Amino acid sequence: xxxxxxxxxxxxxxxxxxxxxxxxxxxxxxxxxxxxxxxxxxxxxxxxxxxxxxxxxxxxxxxxxxxxxxxxxxxxxxxxxxxxxxxxxxxxxxxxxxxxxxxxxxxxxxxxxxxxxxxxxxxxxxxxxxxxxxxxxxxxxxxxxxxxxxxxxxxxxxxxxxxxxxxxxxxxxxxxxxxxxxxxxxxxxxxxxxxxxxxxxxxxxxxxxxxxxxxxxxxxxxxxxxxxxxxxxxxxxxxxxxxxxxxxxxxxxxxxxxxxxxxxxxxxxxxxxxxxxxxxxxxxxxxxxxxxxxxxxxxxxxxxxxxxxxxxxxxxxxxxxxxxxxxxxxxxxxxxxxxxxxxxxxxxxxxxxxxxxxxxxxxxxxxxxxxxxxxxxxxxxxxxxxx
Numbered sequence: 001x002x003x004x005x006x007x008x009x010x011x012x013x014x015x016x017x018x019x020x021x022x023x024x025x026x027x028x029x030x031x032x033x034x035x036x037x038x039x040x041x042x043x044x045x046x047x048x049x050x051x052x053x054x055x056x057x058x059x060x061x062x063x064x065x066x067x068x069x070x071x072x073x074x075x076x077x078x079x080x081x082x083x084x085x086x087x088x089x090x091x092x093x094x095x096x097x098x099x100x101x102x103x104x105x106x107x108x109x110x111x112x113x114x115x116x117x118x119x120x121x122x123x124x125x126x127x128x129x130x131x132x133x134x135x136x137x138x139x140x141x142x143x144x145x146x147x148x149x150x151x152x153x154x155x156x157x158x159x160x161x162x163x164x165x166x167x168x169x170x171x172x173x174x175x176x177x178x179x180x181x182x183x184x185x186x187x188x189x190x191x192x193x194x195x196x197x198x199x200x201x202x203x204x205x206x207x208x209x210x211x212x213x214x215x216x217x218x219x220x221x222x223x224x225x226x227x228x229x230x231x232x233x234x235x236x237x238x239x240x241x242x243x244x245x246x247x248x249x250x251x252x253x254x255x256x257x258x259x260x261x262x263x264x265x266x267x268x269x270x271x272x273x274x275x276x277x278x279x280x281x282x283x284x285x286x287x288x289x290x291x292x293x294x295x296x297x298x299x300x301x302x303x304x305x306x307x308x309x310x311x312x313x314x315x316x317x318x319x320x321x322x323x324x325x326x327x328x329x330x331x332x333x334x335x336x337x338x339x340x341x342x343x344x345x346x347x348x349x350x351x352x353x354x355x356x357x358x359x360x361x362x363x364x365x366x367x368x369x370x371x372x373x374x375x376x377x378x379x380x381x382x383x384x385x386x387x
Contacts, residue, residue, distance in 0.1 A: 007067075008375035011305050014151025014298045015063075015353065015368045019056070021295065022354035022361075025282055026052060028262050029275035029356070038293070048275070048356060055358045059365035071377060074370060075317055078123075078130035082156050085123040088116035089163035096167075105167045106359075115166045115359035117172040122363050124157045124176055125324030128183050133317035136188065144188040150197045153184055158201070170222060171347030177201070179331060183324050226345035233342070247273045247278045248342050250285035251292075258288030275356045277348055280340040295354070299333040306371060312378045322374045325367045328352075 004233035028274040030048045092107060106113035131153060135143045150334075157180040157209060165173035177198075184194050210218045218224065221343045233241030264285045267274045274282050306326025313319045329352050336351040338344040350357055352364045 001093050006376050006379050007381075008305060008309075008372055011303055011372055011375060012370070014301045014305075018295070018298055018353035019059075022279075022281070022351075022356075023052065023056065023278055024261065025354065026275055026356045027287070028264065028286065029267050029279065029282055031262060035312075037346070048260050051358065052356070055361050058358075059151075059361045062362055063365040063369040063372075066366045066371045067376075069369075069373065071318055071370075071373060074126055074321065075130055075133075078126040081119075081123045082127045082160075085116055085120050086156075086159060086163065089120065089160060089167075089375045092116055093163065093166060097354070105169050108118075113358070115172075115357075116170075117167070117169050117176075118357075118359040118363045120160045120164060120172075120176055121179060121328060122367060124160065124180055125183065125321060125328060127156050128153060128180065128187075128345060129317050129320035129324060132187050132320055133315070136316050145190055147193055147197065149277065150184070150193050153189065154180060154197060154201075169348065171349050174347060175349060177326070177333070179327060182331065183320065186323055187320060190256055209299075223345075226347075230342065243271055243278070244339075244342055244346060247281040249280035250278075250290070251341065254285040254288040254292070256288045256290060258284070258286045258291055261286050276350055277336075277346060277355070278340055279355050280337050280351055283354075284340075295351075296333075299330060303330045305375070306330075309371065309375050309378050313374065314381065318374060318377065322371065325371045328367055329364070 011326070026048065036262045061364040073085075082107065088107065092105065095107075105115050105117060107116065110306075135149070143152070157176055161176045164176065181198055185191055209221060213221060229241045230244065232247040235241065246266050250264070253265065259265075264274075264282055266285055267282055271278050271281060280292065280295065283295055287294075303326055306322060306329070310319050310322040311325065313322055332349055332352050335344060335347070335349045336355070339346050339349060353361065
């Protein structure tokens, strides 16, 4: 009976509350003058009202299917999915070059513009979980101790990150490498060698950038500019400082209980991407410290349940898959909130289940379904051991 009916109540409640809050605040953001009075955003406004119910429905069914699928299914598709994702990322670039577009991140599927970079995040988790579990099963201990093992593990995520970087979607590329680092850090890979390899990657990237653009070009590059703007947004208001300055004002205006849902002033053109990159600031303004704290608490619950599931699972693949998905939610939430609080440069990191975006929502839904399935498997195996 348990095999059919058990479900992790805390996780389900947290996911559903985040989805509900996301729907409310996406509609609140879309009802602002920044959309209604802006001729360039009228189409986006229509898309939000038409596509949001479709995205929610598709997300629900993908989460349900992911929950019903056995964990062994994800093990079988780990390598093939990595190949498919790399192919999709290449297709995005080829199509963009063919049309002459400078920025291309999406594949138009009709009801949704799908971002392969979002699927890459899930693919990296599955790839690493399967690779490391196979090496452990074969007792290939040299793999975990040598630089070769670290390089093999990092290779596929690095290829994905480079392709995403070229799109360009620098925030997603950085997140893929960050997620890879943390998954490998909690595995049996030697941490010192992992850090050295990552320092080598960062140093190589900086040297290539300097060689390509020169010192002056490097100092004016995207990364340096973002840091400079973050340090003094008021001085660089025309270069992006205005947006993050206004995001900070959202928290000030919100106070303890907020100005009320739908009553935000900052969403009226002051914060242009408030429905995606700065939606946490909108929540803080309209529901105050209490509302923002609720969102933070829900992600804490997901992190806590995810770590409990990780520690109680027995199989290496299951454990790494659980911790990978837990990090997928937690790292994105922390980075998004830090960006909104001016603690980190803006990088285009969305808030899972809350920020507007079909690709992000659907991939998050798949991850939610997998984590719920892992929780169920953990519960069943624990009871079997007792009996």
